[in-house]
Amino acid sequence: MRPAVPTISCTAHRSRSTPVAWPGHHAFADGGHLRRRGPDDHREDRQRHRQLHLRRHRRRRFDPPDHRQGRPRPVLNAGIGGNRVLSDSACFGQKATTRFRHDVLDQTHVGTVIVLEGTNDILMGETAPNACTTTSRRVTAAELIEAHRALIRAAHARGITVIGATLPPGNGLESGTPAETRAALNQWIRTAGAYEAVVDFDRVLADPLNPEQLLPAYASKDGLHPNDAGYRAMADAVNVDSL
Template sequence: MSTSYVRRIAAPLFAGSLAFGILATPAEAAPVAWTAAWGASPQLPSTGFTPNWSQEGFSHQSVRQVVRVTKGGNLARIRLSNAYGTSPLRITGAAIARTTQGAAVAQGSVRHLTFNGERSGWIPAHGELRSDTAELSLKRLESVTVTLYFAGTTGPATFHSQGWADTYRAEGDHRADTNGTAYTSTSQSWYYLSGIEVGDAERRRPAGKARNQTEDTGEGDGIAVFGDSITDGFGSTPNTDRRYSDALAERTGRPVVNQGIGGNLVLNDSAWFGERATARFRRDVLDQPGISTVVILEGVNDIGFSEAAEGPNPPATYKPAPVVSSRELIAGYRTLIGAAHDKGLEVVGATLLPLKGSDHWGPHAARVSNEVNDWIRHAGEFDAYVAFDRALADPSDPDRLDNAYAYAYKDALHPNDAGYRVMANEVAQVLGK
């Protein structure tokens, strides 16, 4: 186990369960307590890091997506996003099932989902849609398969670029297939699917309420990890659930929702890397049920894109790339902290990882990253902090990522599977797990 470099700034501010939304009165049966058990932040259709289907969309096709839930229960529902669609999206049908291997699902586990009582549904442009409740018993850390069928043509698809897991596509309607043989195309992005929420049938609807009229209590001890490609899991081994969010769920036993976007910026929107953190925070964190804590690790792209833009062959995706000061970045953090506190969340700040040797490194990035990390450690504005910069540093060069934890030496920015485990252990310790 690595040496711990975590420090709690203050005692936990929020003991016990947090409740958001409408609670049942004592005379009523308790409503379902929904918890976000998996999530992915929606992005504008774009080329991405790896080939994907976002710009072409889907037509008369089924899309099968495999994810791992971080909480168990016997009720489930999905959350679909058309955040970047310019017209309403028709979901012809959807199903959820327990995963066996690849695109195959367990016999007898397929549940056809409904939307407001119907097997098909519409998502308005720029909107989202939750399915009705499905009865499906799921274990914590179990893989779940969601299948969407589009009989019509979708146009460009709202998606999440870096899934680090195979998504499968088939021609025609194969929602109910269990063997998965029709799914002959793959990509490593997620499409329209932005969340899976799990509930407990023992805490169902109040007496006299229909199945899909339950209120969401939002109670829970869930954790949202919010950030850029390091949070998203860049460099982790695909199809093995080895992001730091996965390791954190394993380590703490708490539900963890990953809301990282590769390349994301705190202060500026990007055509490739999503809306700025301060704009997407409500959708991706505050609107998630059952979340009590958010861990924020973001800012390296704000200070590093301008360094990369000075290189001999700057990537076209590294735009915008203004020179950002520590004062500006700290103002962005304060916006996130204030919004989280208004919602009653505990906020853990994470120091920026060492980045020397990466294309994000240079005199400006070196100075600003040190200033930002010093502020996170000493200002006392986060409820707690975790010092990733120290935990993952090369012992002989604290500005460089330890090669034992580095995804690739020439990358010098992203951790490998071992580095992500260290990050999870450090966060777990500051949370008292």
Template sequence: MGASLLALTAALAASGSGSAAAASDSAAASGSAARPAAAWSAGWAAPVQRPSEGFEDNWSLKGFADQTVRQVVRVTGGGTAARIRLSNRYGAEPLRIAGATIARSAGGAAVEGGSLRRLTFGHRGAVTIPAGGETASDAAPVRVAPFESLTVTLYFAEPTGPATFHAQAYATSYRAEGDHGADRTGGAFTETTHSWYYLSDVELSGGTGRRGSVVAFGDSITDGFGSSYDGNKRWPDRLAERLAAAGTPRPVLNSGIGGNLLLHDSPWYGDRAGARFGRDVLDKPGVRSVILLQGLNDIGFSEVDLPTYKPNPQVSAEQVIAGYRDLIARAHARGVRVVGATILPFKGAEYHTARSEAKRAAINEWIRTSGEFDAVVDFAEVMASPSDPLALDPAYDSGDHKHPNDAGYRRMAEAIDLDAL
């Protein structure tokens, strides 16, 4: 076992993971545990998108009716109480949540029985979220350690219509017919998908030694395309593990959306970066720094005429740089540090051309030399093939010549200077 993994294991043990957390749940449920702290910290987040079929099959367009959806998320913080945020941002009608629970995961769709809590909203077991709105649950007393997985289970008694969701979760979500929110086993959950629905945040309170959150903001490379399903091996996951192993644990939130554009909204790939930067970065609890990795799709989509690669106007390097400058100014106005990340090599990918390569080179040179970021991580350099700097290192290539594999995402996390955060 390597030194970093040993340190991570020790950090998790000290945080009260596993049996220690389970032993305290009965006290928390009975009210004898300390009252949750008023301050909330980010534990997990995912940016929401319009219902669509952009990648693999999902349930967003049809929505749900008399069905229960159980979703599994791994938090990068810890605490003694949790609450969730649900979004109906892209719903055309009010959304009725007939019941909701939260629990520690026992693997698959099963939960640890002693940790199961019914969630309330304003002390009521059901809630209606208006079209375009969101809501937060009340605090639920459930202990969770960093890097533990929670299940959030939602029951929809009435037809929801198309569902606000996050398309590329790289994690399995489960569906059952009828109301199974209180089930401890996963037997009823016979259908699966790789997306998250309505769930945008899990927030925690009651933890100790909190530091400011880090937000990873970008497109599919941040979202984790090419990583192992249910493996939590995206580069933001790896970065959170590095921080914990170094003795400086901090929540790391993944605000990547596959296919996302810096300058244009997409019906498949989310609102443009500038439109979602406030809610997906600046408004997160305790955010102190953001790592920006954007622009690949802006310079690439225009080179290929595919139905989902829309809008795809020709975008100049100068326009991408102007988009970055806007985000930097907005972050600095809120006291948030900005780490600029260079765009990875993508020679051999479907939209690599001499024109898109020239734009990448110009943007990366500006990121490295402009001095406008608080720090820079040169992903392009560390991920390049030793024999061809325009191509992704084959050892890190998931197979499409633009997205890393698990080893590549680990290398990206290793390239980040932790002091820069």
């Protein structure tokens, strides 16, 4: 995700539906693959939010090839760095359960949405509140699961397919309550059958020798965000035919 545009209206190839990338923390779709975002990107995001009065509709279009028809397909990016499922933020925008309507449901010709949400709720619930996280509180897996169910119900009511993404590991999530919450949410995403399909970013990015951490080849310096190779592995994990 670079220059922002307020909205995208997809009028070409009406027979093909538009996927939406809906990540709240780790990545956004750009140029046909996923690219790294680290702490510097999030600081820039916060400054941009303040300057533009929470301009949350930072959406980009890219055109990955449609392998079945040999032509590009539009994808909408609806990701906001730092965004949470259950809490609004003065820096990171409205909670996902609120902004889902405008950023996904009200967009033109959306057929599929990929949901990657929950990491920030878990992490920020373990830190002292500040100007950006004044509503921080410890969340439970049950609360996150119910929020995911709400997103799924809203999408299905509009005839939109929903793909769930498991939360990758990383620093701050490796032990205690954060690890337990992430594991419980991921297990539900994998096994509950609530999502039409699942992309398992946890297993794609985890170090087999230390599953609570990112594979070193995929980890950025902070140990939480993937590097470029990690984001490319995430992109490669998405089955284009499921979009």
